[in-house]
Amino acid sequence: MSSFPHPDRYQQMEYRRSGRSGIKLPAISLGLWHNFGDSTRVDNSRELLRHAFDLGITHFDLANNYGPPPGSAEENFGRILREDFRAHRDELIISTKAGYTMWQGPYGDWGSRKYLVASLDQSLKRMGLEYVDIFYHHRPDPETPLEETMRALDHVVRQGKALYVALSNYPADLAAEAIAILRDLGTPCLIHQPRYSMFERTPEQGLIQTLGDAGVGCIAFSPLAGGVLTDRYLQGIPEDSRAASGSKFLSESQLTKEKMEKVRRLNVIAQQREQKLAQMALAWVLRDDRVTSVLIGASKTAQIDDAVAMLARRQFSDTELAAIDAALM
Numbered sequence: 001m002s003s004f005p006h007p008d009r010y011q012q013m014e015y016r017r018s019g020r021s022g023i024k025l026p027a028i029s030l031g032l033w034h035n036f037g038d039s040t041r042v043d044n045s046r047e048l049l050r051h052a053f054d055l056g057i058t059h060f061d062l063a064n065n066y067g068p069p070p071g072s073a074e075e076n077f078g079r080i081l082r083e084d085f086r087a088h089r090d091e092l093i094i095s096t097k098a099g100y101t102m103w104q105g106p107y108g109d110w111g112s113r114k115y116l117v118a119s120l121d122q123s124l125k126r127m128g129l130e131y132v133d134i135f136y137h138h139r140p141d142p143e144t145p146l147e148e149t150m151r152a153l154d155h156v157v158r159q160g161k162a163l164y165v166a167l168s169n170y171p172a173d174l175a176a177e178a179i180a181i182l183r184d185l186g187t188p189c190l191i192h193q194p195r196y197s198m199f200e201r202t203p204e205q206g207l208i209q210t211l212g213d214a215g216v217g218c219i220a221f222s223p224l225a226g227g228v229l230t231d232r233y234l235q236g237i238p239e240d241s242r243a244a245s246g247s248k249f250l251s252e253s254q255l256t257k258e259k260m261e262k263v264r265r266l267n268v269i270a271q272q273r274e275q276k277l278a279q280m281a282l283a284w285v286l287r288d289d290r291v292t293s294v295l296i297g298a299s300k301t302a303q304i305d306d307a308v309a310m311l312a313r314r315q316f317s318d319t320e321l322a323a324i325d326a327a328l329m
Contacts, residue, residue: 005088006054013056014311018191018217018292023164025093025191027286027314028307029059029219031295036076037067044299046080051301053088055308061193061219061295062127063097063138064119070102071126078127092133096123097168099138111141113152120156134190135162137178139169150178154187164190168221172206179214191217191292198266198281198328199225199259208290217292220285224296226254229281233260234267265327269320279310284324287316 015024030052036045049060066073074096085092098119101109108115120135135156137149153165165187167178179189192211194203200222211218224230233255263277270280285294296307316324 004050004054004084009054009056011056012308013058014314016289016292018219019211020215021164021188021190021217023093023190023217025059025217025219025293026057027293027311028057028282028304029061029293029295030057030304031061031221031297032073032077033061033063033066033297034068035297035299036073037069038072038076039068040076040299042076042079045076046084047301048298048304049077049080050084052298052304053085053092055304057304057308058091059093059095059293061095062123063100063136064102064123065100071122074123074126078129082128094127094129094132095134095136095166096120096127096132097136097138098123099136099141099168111137111139111144111149111152113148113155116149116152117156120161124161131160132162134164134166136166136168136193137170140171140174146174146178147181150181150185153182154185157187166191166193168193169195172210175207176210176214179210179216183214189214189216191219193219193221193295195222196220196285196291197223197225198229198284198324208288212290218290219293219295220291221295223285223294224278224281228255228259228263229266230278231267231276234264262328266324269323269327273313273320275310275313276306279306279313282307282310283314283316286314287321 014027016027017024060077062074062077064071064074098116099111102119116137124130124132135153137153141149156162157165165182167175167189170178170192175192182189194207196203208218267277270277273280282294285291296303298304
């Protein structure tokens with residue numbers, strides 16, 4: 001029977017510094033968004049987490065609303081953490097977030113100090129932790145003053161409930177303002193988590209530059225565009241796929257003829273690089289050194305293997321990057 005964790009796990013992974021902080025994250029991080037809730041077998045979740053750690057993935061990313069149902073991913077993760085990772089807590093970066101609806105009434109959503117502090121307390125209880133390594137505000141609040149939200153993040157660090165704070169889904173201008181407030185408060189922003197992929201390049205319109213200038217890291221979520229940037233849909237829509245399931249995150253109507261033609265052109269480039277399309281898509285997001293890590297989701301260990309294997313062929317020539325841009329036009 002193989003040992004856990006693998007003794008060579010840190011030789012297999014690339015670690016990248018988050019901005020100008022002291023923290024390095026694995027180039028591949030594991031998100032627990034949709035395959036760790038109550039609808040998933042705990043044994044499968046345990047296998048995914050153990051396998052990821054064996055490959056040097058030290059960062060597990062959660063949020064208060066991950067599941068389904070909301071909160072269940074943190075509960076299940078907490079159970080596995082106690083049973084399998086207790087001796088390795090100090091080798092892990094565990095993050096969670098608050099910003100979406102978690103309970104009824106005016107104090108269970110968005111970005112007030114009351115909501116953020118209460119939500120983190122609930123997250124810590126669900127996971128059985130004294131602190132998280134990173135606590136994110138999950139999305140901007142259009143009504144709560146930005147300073148109140150940032151002061152709440154500063155507060156939980158000073159309470160010892162989080163080591164670092166971070167932002168997610170903030171546009172470049174608002175991110176710059178939030179980062180400045182946190183810096184003045186003495187609790188600098190560690191990292192920002194935007195949606196970023198070949199099909200979602202908005203972060204290139206100022207956000208990545210803003211983060212780089214401020215010394216803040218960047219971790220991309222949905223780097224495979226919800227599964228579109230894989231070989232999953234090249235021959236149609238499989239019955240057991242996300243697109244066929246009626247998911248609000250990827251529908252058949254989104255897989256347009258024009259988009260799938262682009263995917264097929266990208267797949268040809270990936271084949272020429274002797275890697276899978278998903279691997280090329282992950283490597284492409286990491287081509288900029290200001291991007292610290294990419295977040296993957298997984299329902300099978302083979303998906304984690306493929307993501308980590310990408311690191312052996314992560315670099316691009318100028319010709320390849322130009323071909324990718326042309327394929328996306």
